[in-house]
Amino acid sequence: MSASPGPRFGYHGRPRQAREGESLLASLARRGWPYLVRSIRYHRPRGPYCGTGDCTGCLVRVNGRPNVRACRYVPREGDRVVSENSWPGPRFDLFGALDPLLPRGIDTLRGLRRPAFAAGLYQRVVRRLAGFGRASPSSFRLRTPEPRTVEAPCVIVGAGRSGRAVAAGLVREGLRPLLVERRRGALAVAGADLLGGVTATFLPPPSAPPTGFSLLAFSEEGGGYVLRTPSVVVATGGYDAPLLFEGSDRPGVLSGDLALSVPELPVERAVLVGGSARALELLQRLGPKVCAIVAPSEIHPQLVARAIELGLPLYPRSRLVRAHGRARVRSVVLAPRGDGGRFTVPCDAVVLAHRRLPNAQLGFQAGATRRWRGEPGAYYPVLGGDGRTSVPGLWSVGSAARPGGDDEQRVAATVAGILGREPVAAPAAVEEPDITPLLGYYRELLAERRHGKWVLCPCEDVLLTEVEEAVRRGYRGLEVIKRYTGVGTGLCQGRLCLPDTVLVLAAIEARAPSSVGTITQRPPLVPTPLGALAGLRDEFADEVVP
């Protein structure tokens, strides 16, 4: 991103100027904390959390088009940007005055069914009360450009280190692969094509060679591509997982990914959560903005050494109990694990970098077999030695494939596998103990007396107490709990809430996280404009329309 002046746009009628190539969120954040949305059931102000296009914390209306993700949208000259469905604004929404009357929100899953003749009225009221964008006649007329079909011998989704290494290996072998990257400004690989600023999802149903795969890739601005290929490499990397505590949905609680992607985020005193290499990376980048380091377990010696150099207090083996502050985090309450009194640390942000999870959903959407790994507590694809998944033609590399990513040898094996050379046998399976270090943390947390709202699923505003109640009523397993409570059914498709929900269920039911189950990853994997799907009507009539 350059510092040269970019397009001018209006935010609630006030003129703003972006820098060339910067996201709408980065541009708004330079003028103060970006309050863009409020929560759908409890009218709580929400802030951007993920910075990767997966949460609901930055949805805005641009030129009448609802639910544009500000962290992925690059403003254009003359854009009109407003926040949605809150009055007078997301920071303080007057509908919140109804919350004392409805302390558990409106039950849209099980309530509002009778009398049947009133269903239409209920729907209108609930839609108005909910905070997601309202489709207006003008937005129906918005055109999404027709997707362009692109054919490639191999599509690599993710242009991080491993994705680019596979691309370079294929180029050396005479192929011209296509790299697809959700970030903008990704580095190109000489001899490979690059589509930047787009997300990709398989068009249902993914079909293996010889028919090949079809993916729909589209940008936040609305342009789309249909990608046809015999091989897909999932190199989508990882993401920083949330952590459950009271107030974990408050503006100011954000992921390490967001902290790195919005350089001028207005943060002055951040509590950094994490004790490993990822937290060290964040500390190096945020430097004086960090005021303390908290870790659920031990803190790596290198991070300790750096924190001592900077004179930062360290709180290893500590629990984050609560974030104070309604419209912005003002302080956090910490407690040592085991026994020990609580204490408060003043801050204006909490940066979560304690648990890096694989962004492996694209492979699971295609039906790749998965297996649970206790550390970091997530499902990974089952792979051959060359990165092949259980779906022919589908490969996985980097930190979406295994904790810690790939070495050169593995990348070379993946390239050879894509070229159809002798498959490399999977390394002998190492028996891994089914131990998830964070599970003990959650057991301690759940055993305590709790106050306030603990939001387990921020997209749908599902509370921890609702999941506990579902278990008390006899519902078991993640898929059933999802259907009963709505956890995992929001825009993030469970990326943000399900990792914690698995641990919560394992702790409540006193069983291993691997036995809690998982959900079916259904398309579309990422929020997809209806216009992009409508543009497919002719070409994919047999696949999309049964």
Ligand code: FES
């Ligand atoms: S911050 Fe934009 S989607 Fe999460």
